[in-house]
Amino acid sequence: MSAVASHGNGTTPEPLVEARGLSVGFGSQPVVRGIDLRVGAGEVVLLLGPNGAGKTTTLLCLAGEYRPMGGEVSVLGVEPRTPLHRRARQGLAFVTEERSIFRSLSTADNLRAGDVSIEAALELFPELEKRLSVRAGLLSGGEQQMLTLARALSRKPRLLLADELSLGLGPLVVKRLLDAVARVAKESGMGVLLVEQHVRKALRYADRGYVMRQGEIVLEGSANRLHERIGEVEDSYLAGAENRLITTHVGDQRGGAETGTASPGASG
Numbered sequence: 001m002s003a004v005a006s007h008g009n010g011t012t013p014e015p016l017v018e019a020r021g022l023s024v025g026f027g028s029q030p031v032v033r034g035i036d037l038r039v040g041a042g043e044v045v046l047l048l049g050p051n052g053a054g055k056t057t058t059l060l061c062l063a064g065e066y067r068p069m070g071g072e073v074s075v076l077g078v079e080p081r082t083p084l085h086r087r088a089r090q091g092l093a094f095v096t097e098e099r100s101i102f103r104s105l106s107t108a109d110n111l112r113a114g115d116v117s118i119e120a121a122l123e124l125f126p127e128l129e130k131r132l133s134v135r136a137g138l139l140s141g142g143e144q145q146m147l148t149l150a151r152a153l154s155r156k157p158r159l160l161l162a163d164e165l166s167l168g169l170g171p172l173v174v175k176r177l178l179d180a181v182a183r184v185a186k187e188s189g190m191g192v193l194l195v196e197q198h199v200r201k202a203l204r205y206a207d208r209g210y211v212m213r214q215g216e217i218v219l220e221g222s223a224n225r226l227h228e229r230i231g232e233v234e235d236s237y238l239a240g241a242e243n244r245l246i247t248t249h250v251g252d253q254r255g256g257a258e259t260g261t262a263s264p265g266a267s268g
């Protein structure tokens, strides 16, 4: 959607995330290798791919937790150098499958502790209203994640990085969470980079997406294009899993098994 793609003067605003040739790794081996990535204001962008592809590493680098090994990266106009907790004030929110709540406090107190208006939270998730006085530890997983998201979104971040926020939750809850994320993006211009295993569902809410495999982006495009090529997208997960089995114990002895993009199943 290009509702926020241009200013009044017709110029394209600076992207919220811009990575060029970004490599990230641990020790000497990059696990994210030379990726180009962009998230604009108001965009919901998916980062897809099998386990071990490098999605979380990418997000943590964008959040300022890992330094790039190579390439350039700019997040909210600056190179992400300060750790996440300091970047929240600059408009960055990070949500993972781990629920970011105080389990012994009530739902309402969780919102107060996060300096979040209860009205704003209920507007996003009306289902929390009857749970306001319940201890957060007693909420269902889906309710806990709604609370997490309400806390994150009510601070009006300019950029949301979401790493498998719906992991282990039922389909209706997944829909509610993605609905809320996409709605806030469209209404407030927040940009979203979303790692999500519910690929088909997530494509319905996304503008664009990237598919990663073994540290590289192997496919990208509009949500429509990725939906048209859903077979290829899903194959990349299988190919990733096969390659992981093959390469898990290879270590630094990579032998003849070149693990670039030429792997079974998903090429061409």
Ligand SMILES: Nc1ncnc2c1ncn2[C@@H]1O[C@H](COP(=O)(O)OP(=O)(O)O)[C@@H](O)[C@H]1O
Pocket: 026, 031, 049, 050, 051, 052, 053, 054, 055, 056, 057, 058
């Ligand atoms: N802190 C770390 N130290 C060493 N290797 C790591 C670390 N975090 C992730 N990795 C490795 O980097 C690769 C990518 O991991 P990750 O980014 O978590 O993938 P994804 O989120 O796509 O499942 C994996 O091979 C993983 O084992």
Ligand SMILES: [Mg+2]
Pocket: 055, 056, 057, 163
């Ligand atoms: Mg991950």
